[in-house]
Amino acid sequence: MLRNKEDLLATRINIRREGDAVVFEPAEVTFSGAVFWFNGDSEPHAPMGVDVQPNQTSSSVQPVPTGSAAPLPVPLPQSFTYECTLHKGESGTIAIYNDFVPNLSPLAVTKPATTVQVATGGKPPYVIAPSGETSVALVETPQSITADAGINAVLTDPPPTITFRLSATDALGGAVDSDVTIDVS
Amino acid sequence: MQERTILRRLLPIIPTVALLFAASMHAQTGSPPFVNPGEIPSHDGKLQAVMIVSDTDRVVPNVGKVHLRFFQGWDAKGWDGKQPAAKVPANAAVFSPGPTLRAKVGDKIEIMFLNTTDDANFPNTAAAEKCDQAFGTKKDANGNLVNVQIYPLADQYPNCFHASSTANLHFHGTHTTPDALGDNVLIEVMPVKDTTPQKWNAVFKKIFAMPAIPTKWEELPAEYRDEQERLLKAKGQQYWDVNAKQIALGQFPQYIAGAFPNTFILPNCATQDGCQYKALQSPGTHWYHAHKHGSTALHSLNGLAGAFIIEGAYDDFLKTFYHFGATYAPDFEKVIVFQQINPEQNLHRNIINFGAGKAGSATGPGPGQVLVNGLLAPTLTMRPGSVQLWRILNATPGSAFNGGGGGIISPSFFQTDGFTFEQTAKDGVQFSQKNFADQPFLSKQFPNGYNQPAGLMVAGGNRVDVLVKAPAAKGTYAFLSQGAKVLWVKVDGDANDMPLPDPKKASDWPVIPWYLTNLQQPPAADRPLPLSGPYPHYVSFGWDAESNRAVAAAPALPGGKGTAGFPPKWTIDDHQFAEFGPLIDQCMPLNGLQDWVLENHTTVMHSFHIHINPFQIVSVETPVQTTDAQGVPTVTYKTYTPAGDPIWQDVVSLPAGLAVPLTGSPTLTQGFAPGRVTIRHQFVDFTGTFVLHCHILGHEDRGMMQLVRIVPLDRYPTDCQAAIPHHH
Numbered sequence: 001m002l003r004n005k006e007d008l009l010a011t012r013i014n015i016r017r018e019g020d021a022v023v024f025e026p027a028e029v030t031f032s033g034a035v036f037w038f039n040g041d042s043e044p045h046a047p048m049g050v051d052v053q054p055n056q057t058s059s060s061v062q063p064v065p066t067g068s069a070a071p072l073p074v075p076l077p078q079s080f081t082y083e084c085t086l087h088k089g090e091s092g093t094i095a096i097y098n099d100f101v102p103n104l105s106p107l108a109v110t111k112p113a114t115t116v117q118v119a120t121g122g123k124p125p126y127v128i129a130p131s132g133e134t135s136v137a138l139v140e141t142p143q144s145i146t147a148d149a150g151i152n153a154v155l156t157d158p159p160p161t162i163t164f165r166l167s168a169t170d171a172l173g174g175a176v177d178s179d180v181t182i183d184v185s
Numbered sequence: 186m187q188e189r190t191i192l193r194r195l196l197p198i199i200p201t202v203a204l205l206f207a208a209s210m211h212a213q214t215g216s217p218p219f220v221n222p223g224e225i226p227s228h229d230g231k232l233q234a235v236m237i238v239s240d241t242d243r244v245v246p247n248v249g250k251v252h253l254r255f256f257q258g259w260d261a262k263g264w265d266g267k268q269p270a271a272k273v274p275a276n277a278a279v280f281s282p283g284p285t286l287r288a289k290v291g292d293k294i295e296i297m298f299l300n301t302t303d304d305a306n307f308p309n310t311a312a313a314e315k316c317d318q319a320f321g322t323k324k325d326a327n328g329n330l331v332n333v334q335i336y337p338l339a340d341q342y343p344n345c346f347h348a349s350s351t352a353n354l355h356f357h358g359t360h361t362t363p364d365a366l367g368d369n370v371l372i373e374v375m376p377v378k379d380t381t382p383q384k385w386n387a388v389f390k391k392i393f394a395m396p397a398i399p400t401k402w403e404e405l406p407a408e409y410r411d412e413q414e415r416l417l418k419a420k421g422q423q424y425w426d427v428n429a430k431q432i433a434l435g436q437f438p439q440y441i442a443g444a445f446p447n448t449f450i451l452p453n454c455a456t457q458d459g460c461q462y463k464a465l466q467s468p469g470t471h472w473y474h475a476h477k478h479g480s481t482a483l484h485s486l487n488g489l490a491g492a493f494i495i496e497g498a499y500d501d502f503l504k505t506f507y508h509f510g511a512t513y514a515p516d517f518e519k520v521i522v523f524q525q526i527n528p529e530q531n532l533h534r535n536i537i538n539f540g541a542g543k544a545g546s547a548t549g550p551g552p553g554q555v556l557v558n559g560l561l562a563p564t565l566t567m568r569p570g571s572v573q574l575w576r577i578l579n580a581t582p583g584s585a586f587n588g589g590g591g592g593i594i595s596p597s598f599f600q601t602d603g604f605t606f607e608q609t610a611k612d613g614v615q616f617s618q619k620n621f622a623d624q625p626f627l628s629k630q631f632p633n634g635y636n637q638p639a640g641l642m643v644a645g646g647n648r649v650d651v652l653v654k655a656p657a658a659k660g661t662y663a664f665l666s667q668g669a670k671v672l673w674v675k676v677d678g679d680a681n682d683m684p685l686p687d688p689k690k691a692s693d694w695p696v697i698p699w700y701l702t703n704l705q706q707p708p709a710a711d712r713p714l715p716l717s718g719p720y721p722h723y724v725s726f727g728w729d730a731e732s733n734r735a736v737a738a739a740p741a742l743p744g745g746k747g748t749a750g751f752p753p754k755w756t757i758d759d760h761q762f763a764e765f766g767p768l769i770d771q772c773m774p775l776n777g778l779q780d781w782v783l784e785n786h787t788t789v790m791h792s793f794h795i796h797i798n799p800f801q802i803v804s805v806e807t808p809v810q811t812t813d814a815q816g817v818p819t820v821t822y823k824t825y826t827p828a829g830d831p832i833w834q835d836v837v838s839l840p841a842g843l844a845v846p847l848t849g850s851p852t853l854t855q856g857f858a859p860g861r862v863t864i865r866h867q868f869v870d871f872t873g874t875f876v877l878h879c880h881i882l883g884h885e886d887r888g889m890m891q892l893v894r895i896v897p898l899d900r901y902p903t904d905c906q907a908a909i910p911h912h913h
Binding site for chain 1: 247248249250251252304305306307308309310311318321322324325328331332528529534
């Protein structure tokens with residue numbers, strides 16, 4: 001199965017001139033995603049040190065948060081600024097989100113808890129298809145210090161084991177579509 | 186289950202999510218109906234078409250919108266060059282193969298091919314003579330995430346991924362000229378985003394109306410040549426400089442801007458007597474795809490392929506057998522195009538797995554889901570007992586991952602319980618009566634070369650025609666390839682018991698045409714270069730050890746030569762395509778009849794393909810590790826030789842070689858037994874320069890290709906290395 005399209009597609013960043021200033025359009029990608037630049041200016045540029053000639057596209061780059069080296073695990077999402085190595089003062093920003101992925105089944109929840117996160121990452125808001133099971137409501141997980149954004153399954157009188165389909169897209173266009181099994185004890 | 190299905194159908198969700206319901210686990214309930222790709226037919230002896238490669242957002246099942254290159258065209262018969270035409274496919278926003286082209290033997294092909302791709306939408310697309318670059322991430326020794334270059338690493342131009350904005354059309358399976366306006370894959374049609382068919386219509390009509398198809402650049406109308414020069418110089422003087430040198434040498438130019446006229450004849454004669462050809466175009470299931478060296482795999486993964494059905498006596502027989510009249514009955518003929526879609530080339534993206542344990546973050550895009558006519562596991566409907574002709578084309582890049590990848594259609598597809606299969610053709614060439622009776626693939630006689638169970642397999646580039654008879658019992662049946670349900674067949678409706686030709690009855694299958702009778706043992710005079718070399722002629726598929734390649738899961742090379750490195754450097758006859766400059770690797774005299782032994786000196790699979798002339802399979806030798814009577818490891822060969830007529834093919838899978846431990850050798854710890862296929866082919870009717878290559882397209886792009894030339898006998902071998910086209 002193909003991966004999420006956000007992981008497959010390199011995101012295009014346009015470079016354009018506005019008066020005396022050169023603008024690198026802001027971009028949003030996932031951790032596994034990549035970017036490339038289209039140079040709409042009449043001069044060469046080198047965002048993140050990658051050469052791009054006028055009216056051409058650059059190589060593709062999987063950006064590193066912070067622009068050079070980042071200690072692992074990388075706290076995400078985060079936005080960082082990069083610079084053109086040919087022209088001092090020219091810069092752009094890239095926001096990097098966690099990959100939008102389902103959490104591995106089987107998941108477990110112990111009563112009295114009734115909520116379990118079934119997918120993480122991506123960029124909210126999500127478009128979530130109902131689970132099709134009356135005992136499972138799927139809701140957006142708010143971003144917090146301890147939890148990445150994602151999707152929670154909220155259970156109401158669930159059986160000991162419940163399986164349902166999780167189908168959702170995030171604001172970057174990434175998709176999750178998988179069977180989820182939760183063991184309730 | 187039923188309740189959940191109904192609920193889902195009622196959900197007001199966005200189209201992308203709706204597509205996700207077609208997931209394989211519930212495929213028959215969410216499965217879309219099977220449809221043949223749209224067609225562009227010939228009329229009155231001419232296939233007149235406009236074919237455009239462009240780019241747009243396309244909805245891909247299970248993924249959503251993906252920005253891809255695509256083929257779209259229309260029937261240009263009677264098109265005035267002004268009015269909007271009915272495009273095929275009508276909706277480019279939904280993924281599908283290119284239009285099916287349908288012609289008859291003897292037809293003239295007249296295709297206006299345009300490249301209007303906006304190369305600003307893709308990284309690494311410029312037609313620069315250098316490798317793509319890609320930067321990824323990795324964990325360094327200090328545990329930090331850092332940026333590193335991940336491509337091209339040790340790949341060297343021109344045997345690397347590059348120049349994907351350019352394209353051309355390869356008419357795979359056609360017997361025609363490889364030069365000039367024919368099946369010429371040595372040209373690169375560069376994109377001109379804003380060009381239109383209207384702009385070129387008048388001059389292309391002039392070209393197509395010329396009494397003789399132009400074979401030289403100078404024979405094309407001045408207005409076409411002048412506009413090409415103007416457009417190319419606007420793109421960069423260097424492109425025209427390359428062209429000017431080639432034109433001065435009497436060659437066709439390499440670079441074309443925006444528009445190219447593909448025109449040629451599909452050879453045919455009413456009888457052999459007086460026929461100007463030694464071989465005719467075989468009627469059957471052929472195909473077309475973009476064939477730019479360095480981008481063939483990526484273009485395949487963008488879906489730049491379609492079927493090319495050429496009708497002839499083979500079809501006449503089937504129509505007569507089933508009492509159809511002049512055309513196939515509706516619902517009898519199914520065109521099944523297998524494709525894999527990925528907007529990005531492999532090796533251009535690091536696979537990130539830092540142990541986060543999240544599904545999806547640890548797996549790369551391969552092996553990749555296999556689509557049927559752009560649909561995920563569609564449902565084809567048959568009436569109980571009915572028979573259909575399935576024309577099957579594997580248009581994936583052919584990646585096999587040692588037999589387990591999705592790029593080959595496995596024998597299980599043709600072993601679905603309840604159905605009866607009769608293979609009628611391979612690679613667009615009908616079976617002889619003997620082979621139709623023997624069914625060498627379905628009966629598991631023919632070794633498939635890949636690590637697959639025995640039976641009929643469809644490797645990348647292969648075509649298979651099968652008559653399929655549905656069971657009497659109604660129901661929905663899953664057709665599997667590589668363990669995945671790739672097609673559903675719903676047997677429903679009123680029974681329609683149709684016969685299958687009786688393989689044992691000679692009158693139930695046509696005699697093979699005169700130009701496809703068995704090639705005889707070649708005479709010694711018809712030898713390729715080097716003239717003094719061993720015969721039969723050996724062509725060796727291999728890989729090189731290179732210490733500067735990043736070694737990861739590197740396969741061991743035979744004979745203690747170390748490891749192949751990763752990614753391997755693919756070679757044929759120990760060198761890559763144009764590795765040492767311009768070179769015709771294989772040169773043959775016109776009408777030469779030769780046996781070639783294709784050896785696989787790697788431990789992975791390869792598929793041999795040569796343009797212009799099909800070949801017959803003389804033998805397949807698969808190495809098998811055994812032990813001798815003393816218990817010492819040794820190798821024997823399992824050899825297939827045809828019980829009847831050698832099968833015609835244009836893509837053949839080469840069994841993997843086998844590394845074997847050696848005992849008693851003072852220097853080597855390992856020996857090697859190559860896989861081996863012997864073919865017989867004759868180089869008739871057309872001189873010119875073309876290619877042979879591995880049809881695992883990533884291998885082709887990265888070096889596993891050779892230039893091939895056929896020269897007139899009186900110019901052999903004098904002209905073999907003369908004026909070699911620039912093609913990178």
